[in-house]
Amino acid sequence: MRHDTIERSVNLMMVLIILAVSIGGLVELIPLMYSSEANEPAEGIEVYSPIRLAGRDVYVREGCYNCHSQMVRPFRSETERYGPYTTAGETVYDRPFQFGSKRTGPDLARVGGRYSDAWQRLHLQNPRALVPESTMPTYAWLEDRPVDPELLTAKLETLQFLGDPYTDEQIASAAAEVEGVSEMDALIAYLQGLGTNRRNRR
């Protein structure tokens, strides 16, 4: 068979290209789906509570990942500033994970508990009030938007269907839990829980 034959047949060439490029995926990606390190929650990792799940979705919707990564890399310069490096087992309930690829702002993988709730609120309302040189946009309007209980219930049901260990009781009580909760409250609850499963280093 000469390359002439392949080059003159679009279908044959397509099949061979797919075969060639899929080897990498087959070897690198598929085994990971069966890796316990990547599939099973790390110690201390639980499914997001309903209010934190709502906050996570605000985080994703507002594109926070455009400027904030959520992955502490295994270098001393990172762990000194942020805390222990991120492991795959810590992101099993993130759909999709928020590793991010760009840091205009700091990494947020372990921001939980680093600042008070009041700090987070004021900072979201006006970042310049606390960090004068900050280029972060303001998100004051999140305060005026209530969390949608119906949407949240539907999300929880979907995640349960996908295999996240939510109990029926948790889903049933979710709507009541977010009554009167603003998107700001939910986002702060989400941030305050980030990475708190691992902290002690010294």
Place this chain on the structure above:
Amino acid sequence: MPAFWHWFIAIGTVVFIIWCAWLISWSAKQGPQNVADEDLVGHKWDGDLEEWNNPAPKWWLYLYFITIIWGVGYLIAYPGLGAFEGALDWSQHNQYEAEMAAAAERYDPIYEDFAAMEFEELSRHPEANQLGASLYASYCTTCHGSDARGAAGYPNLTDDDWLWGDSEAQIVSTIANGRVAVMPALAPALGGDEGTANMVRYVRSLSGIEEADSGAASMQPMFVALCSACHMADGTGNPMLGAPNLTDDVWLYGSSSDAIMTALVHGRNGVMPAHGDLLGTNRSKILAAYVYNLSAAERQAD
């Protein structure tokens, strides 16, 4: 990961590399080396522009072979083939641990020496203060500001006014364990709007911002009853509870009537997050000494 997948990765990778090597050497032998008419590729541009069907140049092929040799060497040296850990015994985790161990060996003695010093002396040590300044820049500026003058709700660290005390133990504890202030909402107990408004004026009169009118002055027994447990009967505060001195001109949330009204109606819960886990004992002390030294000028002026 089950052993099957380790073998899947290892065999898949090796077979694919061998296949690549075969494909490249096979295709290198293809194609005519002569220039007969039927060996034109068959395209024709601009009426007479045609192309010979020649093999790829040798240097191009060698690049492929070099890539394959590099790949084989890499897979022998580093972990890549399933469970095989590589001849160099390298792993991301080991590299990180080695980096941390090297840093600990280099820097820990420096921190230990400084931490062993007496607190007052440490706070005046220029090199310790350089370390303290860089710790401050990493961990403290987001709330207390890069000039350490704070913001509304976040104490100014350059004055000699200390909410939670200025002893070594108190400052270190503030940094390492954090602080949570508990000013409760008192409006109902103060007797609604009028009582609260009077108490605001009484509190302002304590530091002489305004004269106590008759309504405000009458709040004094109420102040003793409700506020003195934390702020003391004379309003000078209590560092054990983080209760501010109300008789001075330092105001954590501002001295305006509105700010004081908010405190009385909604309470205040200032939080200093704990940093002990991040800093450890030695660095907490060095940072505490640096913070203590920030107000040295004002302390000497007093």
